[in-house]
Amino acid sequence: MESTISGVGVIDKAAAILSAVADEPLALAGLVEATGLARPTAHRLATALECHGLIRRDPDGRFALGAQLLALGHAASRSWPLAEAANFALGGLRDQTGESAQLYVRQGDRRVCLASLESGHGLRTIVDTGEILPLGLGSGGRVLLEEVGPDGWLASVEERQQGVASVSAPVVDAAGRVVAAVGVSGPIQRLTRDPGPRFGPAVVAAAVSIATDAGLT
Amino acid sequence: MESTISGVGVIDKAAAILSAVADEPLALAGLVEATGLARPTAHRLATALECHGLIRRDPDGRFALGAQLLALGHAASRSWPLAEAANFALGGLRDQTGESAQLYVRQGDRRVCLASLESGHGLRTIVDTGEILPLGLGSGGRVLLEEVGPDGWLASVEERQQGVASVSAPVVDAAGRVVAAVGVSGPIQRLTRDPGPRFGPAVVAAAVSIATDAGLT
DNA sequence: ACGTATATTCCGGAATATGGAATCCACCAT
DNA sequence: ATGGTGGATTCCATATTCCGGAATATACGT
Incomplete structure (x- = not known):
């Protein structure tokens, strides 16, 4: 089964979630459609990313990019x-x-x-x-x-x-x-x-x- | 076993790697020290993140924040x-x-x-x-x-x-x-x-x- | 050429992520 | 109030995936 691109499945999925959400804030259903993940999996990973500030919930409860990404982006250009x-x-x-x-x-x-x-x-x-x-x-x-x-x-x-x-x-x-x-x-x-x-x-x-x-x- | 903070171990570790590297570019040894991960684990996750552009290698081969983080940071403030x-x-x-x-x-x-x-x-x-x-x-x-x-x-x-x-x-x-x-x-x-x-x-x-x-x- | 320090790969074992199914919740219409 | 609908969230047994000690490869300095 060589369907994993980076060697670590969870990271592939997390990256897919981030780029899906980067285009526009998505509800869980939209996230599932955009990434092709199973609903529980998408939810578990998205909430895990939320714990680390990489994802936030917008006022409607949809998943959006988090504040930590601003900080990391800033640090990235600094470094x-x-x-x-x-x-x-x-x-x-x-x-x-x-x-x-x-x-x-x-x-x-x-x-x-x-x-x-x-x-x-x-x-x-x-x-x-x-x-x-x-x-x-x-x-x-x-x-x-x-x-x-x-x-x-x-x-x-x-x-x-x-x-x-x-x-x-x-x-x-x-x-x-x-x-x-x-x-x-x-x-x-x-x-x-x-x-x-x-x-x-x-x-x-x-x-x-x-x-x-x-x-x- | 409640050592996992977000519910998904790999994501905790990946987030730890990103914030360790955010402070300064790190060689593998430094990454191991900063995160407390085992050497093979730190290496595998870091290279996986590299596949997705979240991490890059600086000219000395050390791990640093990647270009994708700039893009995500920009998208985050837009959204x-x-x-x-x-x-x-x-x-x-x-x-x-x-x-x-x-x-x-x-x-x-x-x-x-x-x-x-x-x-x-x-x-x-x-x-x-x-x-x-x-x-x-x-x-x-x-x-x-x-x-x-x-x-x-x-x-x-x-x-x-x-x-x-x-x-x-x-x-x-x-x-x-x-x-x-x-x-x-x-x-x-x-x-x-x-x-x-x-x-x-x-x-x-x-x-x-x-x-x-x-x-x- | 040798030795050292570092990065990288291997692989069996075990913890961990998986996803179908059940549950819960908020909201709307009746 | 009550029943119904579309979502999010949780459960849990299973198998997949990740883990990390050890071996190997690579780069560098002497």
């Missing part, structure tokens, strides 16, 4: 050397380009925003820390899939969102593995339909700077 | 009606008082910051969303312990941090239970050593407004 290093370099990148700058890491078949600084313009792209975006769409995602051009950067225009363009570059570790993607994004009006040549070099420089500052050498 | 309502009311409170404004909820024997807006002053208190503070110290924490004065607010001076004072009020649900604490905080120089009378009414008003907007009636 990430990459995020510390990035916040400095992203500041420079934003000031230099005048556009919003973000850092993404891969998480399974998606990407998570590790750090984000917003442009001062009224019209700007907004991505929150912790936000999830697809891997295949947008320059940041495709950089994480190792699709990089010969100049070390990759540009995309209206792939993920209408009217938005972006330029990203990989942050690589000593072994050459892509560990993150830095990028700037903004409206086509300012970035134009071919933003690569104009923003690429600055983005690549920021990526190198982040890798150095984070000690990936 | 919190209280946080939505608070961000509006906190803005008003900050503009009205000129000081930093925060919302806390209780999480076990601590409190977690659900939302935070910072004062425009150069000298100001800074608390991040997701940050953890003690329950017993500071007006916000003590409000969560139901210690409220007759006027509906509570002030504290230099309890938690030197030079800082704060005034907080409880957000109560329909049943009268305290579900959160709103407050303003800032340096004694501006708040004085008796900030209650000056800020209390505005804080109480914000608390009521949050309760209403969040649908707690």
Whole structure:
């Protein structure tokens, strides 16, 4: 029976419960449907998670993500050397380009925003820390899939969102593995339909700077 | 055999691993010491959590909090009606008082910051969303312990941090239970050593407004 | 090349999670 | 009040799953 993905069944189920509940608060019946677990099992695990603050009950009694996850998320970004290093370099990148700058890491078949600084313009792209975006769409995602051009950067225009363009570059570790993607994004009006040549070099420089500052050498 | 606190042993252990790792990245040996688990058990559970992105390995191979926790933390604050309502009311409170404004909820024997807006002053208190503070110290924490004065607010001076004072009020649900604490905080120089009378009414008003907007009636 | 410290895997035994069925509860309509 | 319905919650025997001592592998320093 190799139906367990992590080697520990209970943890697979708990993770399934958390991501089911992450989409929207769910009553027990909804949780059962979303996870495929038996009703007593879903209930037992959800209440167990509730004991540890990973899940809470909303005013209607439905299961929702708990306060402990806020604390852990905060601690997670604090403990990430990459995020510390990035916040400095992203500041420079934003000031230099005048556009919003973000850092993404891969998480399974998606990407998570590790750090984000917003442009001062009224019209700007907004991505929150912790936000999830697809891997295949947008320059940041495709950089994480190792699709990089010969100049070390990759540009995309209206792939993920209408009217938005972006330029990203990989942050690589000593072994050459892509560990993150830095990028700037903004409206086509300012970035134009071919933003690569104009923003690429600055983005690549920021990526190198982040890798150095984070000690990936 | 009542050694299990949530009813599901594996979840207790996984939660212990997460909070151990939240303090600082740990090698397996450190994880064993911090949790009291057997080495193989700690390893198996940690790698299982790693499969789901709740834990990652830092460049030195130690266990640290994973990217999925950022995503879940973000989703958690999104799904919190209280946080939505608070961000509006906190803005008003900050503009009205000129000081930093925060919302806390209780999480076990601590409190977690659900939302935070910072004062425009150069000298100001800074608390991040997701940050953890003690329950017993500071007006916000003590409000969560139901210690409220007759006027509906509570002030504290230099309890938690030197030079800082704060005034907080409880957000109560329909049943009268305290579900959160709103407050303003800032340096004694501006708040004085008796900030209650000056800020209390505005804080109480914000608390009521949050309760209403969040649908707690 | 050797020794040490650490991480990782193995595997039999035993505690633990499982889920069908029964129970309880809140709410609504009669 | 009373019966009925849709949910959540608890029970419990069973088998599955997890546990952890011991063996092994790996990385690192000398």
